Amino acid sequence: MLDIKFIRENLKVVKDSAIAKGFDISFLDDLVACDEERRSLIAQIDKLNSEKKNNTDREKGKEIKDSLKEKEERFREVLDKFEKLMLRVPNPSALDVKIGTEADNEIVKTWGTIPAFDFKIRDHVEIGELTDSIDIERGTKVAQSGFYYLKNGGALLELALVNYAMKKLVSKGFVPVITPNVAKEKSVVGCGYQARSDKERQIYHIEGEDLDLIGTAEITLMGMHSDEVLNGSELPIKYAGFSYCYRTEAGSYGKDVRGILRVHEFRKTEMVVICKPEESDIWHEKLREIEEEIWQELEIPYQVIKMASGDLGSAAARKYDIEAWMPSQNKYREVTSTSVTTDFQTRRLNIRAKINNETVYPHALNGTVFSGRPIIAIMENYQREDGSFEVPAVLRDFVGKDIIEIKK
RNA sequence: GGAGGGGUGCCGGAGCGGUUAACGGAACGGUUUGCUAAACCGUGGCUCUCUAAUCGGAGCCCAUGGGUUCGAAUCCCAUCCCCUCCGCCA
Secondary structure (H helix, E strand, O other), rough: OOOHHHHOHHHHHHHHHHOOOOOOOOOOHHHHHHHHHHHHHHHHHHHHHHHOOOOOOHHHHHHHHHHHHHHHHHHHHHHHHHHHHHOOOOOOOOOOOOOOOHHHEEEEEOOOOOOOOOOOOOHHHHHHHHOOOOHHHHHHHHOOOOOOOOOHHHHHHHHHHHHHHHHHHHOOEEEEEOOOOOHEEEEOOOOOOOOOOOOOOOOOOOOOEEEEOOOOHHHHHHOOOOEEEEHHOOOOEEEEEEEEEEEOOOOOOOOOOOOOOOEEEEEEEEEEEOHHHHHHHHHHHHHHHHHHHHHHOOOOOOOEEEEOOOHEEEEEEEEEEEEEEEEHHHHEEEEEEEEEEOOOOHHHHOOEEEEEEEOOOEEEEEEEEEHHHHHHHHHOOOEEOOOEEOOOHHHHHOOOOOOOOOOO
């Protein structure tokens, strides 16, 4: 959410930046008109309240009450519309972000050497079957397409990744958090995710409850501090959250149907940072560096993508994705993402901070540490001729094995 | 599931029908000061308005939404949440 004063005074900027993100801006003029009526009604209601306060006459009092009721009813309607429109205004992209579409995304860094195999390589589905690490078929039988079992090496590997990631982040001063896997709509919308009323919603809703299954721990981690006033000395707040994540993947039917790249349920370790406004750009680079450090330690080739404006979504002002090398696809695929949302989410969630006696909206950032996808990259990049795969050196102590052998 | 108690500012906590958020603490700013500490002074949040900005002016906010009243934090109703005890389950 943006400051309405900023929108009012910089309408052209807001419009241009919304266009750059690929948003329809026809509602913005509506918003401005709505804001005008809202303010006019506030002035009228304030005046009536002032009269009410200073009045002791019975008849006059009743009269004031009637017109107050009328104005307040109208005000409620206008406010409701105003708030809905406000939630639709996207966060402008940062100044250093390229204006353009997905095609303008920029590779800002490439790291590692693409492995050369002297045998016919397998994809993670085959390796998962041969090592009895991933059972997609039974996941589908018991749950639905898009759910899967991790077994044996697969299960150990995932737990190892979580432990490794948590250990690293704790050493960097992050607070480890295991969050609920559901959240009320308030936190979901507060983070800029679609409301449940939207048809193409990306998240599952629990019927009969004000609860959604979260698509990322960002929702529960950010929601933790909604409606709070933080003390400036508490900042930056750094969380390493672990949660299950649920995504409907509506609108992506037919994409990545093979394997576990795109699934309805996975586990993710997510960083969230809430910091002073002037420090958010530095933190964004730090989060990217942490993500890179992990892929370097795993010794898996990757590239860093800086997203162009059109690929940012509503909340992000800047976003970097890390794409890891996936041998079976012969290309890099997204495995992490880090965004700075400036004060967009903190406004929506009403997270404030008192800094030098001034109440401000702090800035918020998020970044993936691990999700289910790294398992794919590890299996494929570390595969051996017989279908087994090596465990990356940094994970061996956590897994307790050097090699995940095939099941005979 | 049953019975009771309670939701007031950053925190604790008073007020229980008459315009005003008592009081205490924390934090921050200021004064004083070799330094630190102490002491003293100042500062609730939100919105609208004025302003280049500050200052100023006005209104709102006592869990949420209604109601009663000339007037509601205070009385009534509904809803949500928290706590204690009992029961049930583990």
